[in-house]
Amino acid sequence: MKPTSLSGENSLYLDDLQPGQRFYSRSIGISADDIMAFAAQFDPQPFHLDAQAATASIFQGLVASGWHTAALTMRLLVDGGLPIANGAIGTGGEISWPRPTRPGDILSVESEILEVRASRSKPDRGIVTVKSETRNQRGESVQSMIAKLLVLRRA
Amino acid sequence: MKPTSLSGENSLYLDDLQPGQRFYSRSIGISADDIMAFAAQFDPQPFHLDAQAATASIFQGLVASGWHTAALTMRLLVDGGLPIANGAIGTGGEISWPRPTRPGDILSVESEILEVRASRSKPDRGIVTVKSETRNQRGESVQSMIAKLLVLRRA
Numbered sequence: 001m002k003p004t005s006l007s008g009e010n011s012l013y014l015d016d017l018q019p020g021q022r023f024y025s026r027s028i029g030i031s032a033d034d035i036m037a038f039a040a041q042f043d044p045q046p047f048h049l050d051a052q053a054a055t056a057s058i059f060q061g062l063v064a065s066g067w068h069t070a071a072l073t074m075r076l077l078v079d080g081g082l083p084i085a086n087g088a089i090g091t092g093g094e095i096s097w098p099r100p101t102r103p104g105d106i107l108s109v110e111s112e113i114l115e116v117r118a119s120r121s122k123p124d125r126g127i128v129t130v131k132s133e134t135r136n137q138r139g140e141s142v143q144s145m146i147a148k149l150l151v152l153r154r155a
Numbered sequence: 156m157k158p159t160s161l162s163g164e165n166s167l168y169l170d171d172l173q174p175g176q177r178f179y180s181r182s183i184g185i186s187a188d189d190i191m192a193f194a195a196q197f198d199p200q201p202f203h204l205d206a207q208a209a210t211a212s213i214f215q216g217l218v219a220s221g222w223h224t225a226a227l228t229m230r231l232l233v234d235g236g237l238p239i240a241n242g243a244i245g246t247g248g249e250i251s252w253p254r255p256t257r258p259g260d261i262l263s264v265e266s267e268i269l270e271v272r273a274s275r276s277k278p279d280r281g282i283v284t285v286k287s288e289t290r291n292q293r294g295e296s297v298q299s300m301i302a303k304l305l306v307l308r309r310a
Contacts, residue, residue, distance in 0.1 A: 038226075041226075041230070042226035042230045043226070043230065043233055044230075044233055044234075045233055045242045045243070046242070058241070058305070065226075065229065066245055067225055067226045067229050070222055071193075071198070071220075071222045072197065074197055074198050074220065074222050075196070075197045075198065075199075078198060078199055078200055079199075086213070087202070088200070089213065090221055091251060091252060092249070092250055092251025092252055092299075093249070093250065093251075094248070094249050094250075095247055095248060095249075096246060097246060097247055144247075150213070
């Protein structure tokens, strides 16, 4: 699917955004090796590191760290999934992982603009609230995020 | 500082946790190379990738991806910062980055138990709400997170 409200524009400013606009990322795969490499560095727990040990865990198999799912989501947003002119600069948000990402999954992200608010004190910028849903190849949500982004106005 | 409410215990169950308990992680450093390596894989934006380009950005210098700060926070929690018996299994939460992590920063995490709630449907587990504050070497907050964790009861 293509963005519903935009055509060709690749560098959006606050002035270009409005609630209801949707954006779609490319997709990216994740392997068992990817999962274990990320976990070794950032989240060394048995269910992220060792397929054998993971079968005895609450997940009944190897799963990616939620932070790995979050990092891949960011990669997809930066690679065209959210074409903001000054980049995807988040100040924070809410995140949930309804189900884990597993080896062999192929992830993509659908984003929807929820709110656009110009700054009262800084006339060159504003805050945009975006909901980004990360889904696997079966369309199941593996991450739901509502983020606040700092977005510049058109000069 | 040491945990205020615990002594020696290293594998905590739901039954061992109560609001107000605090836990303190070890610390971890982050270099410019670390920042750029993470960014190349997960968040390839100029202000995370290139010290020169970053000087012209809103950050006025190289900064770590917020997801890098989040991933390092997780590493600190797993490495004893939050000694839960079944591991740190988050279902989601709120996250904010009051200021960026920069090259040479040394991060540590202080966590406080906010709420402990046994599951009504699954008697072997519950949900614990934890606030984890990640600070740099000057005590400034670089990440504030309120997470919901799945925690097992003592068998």
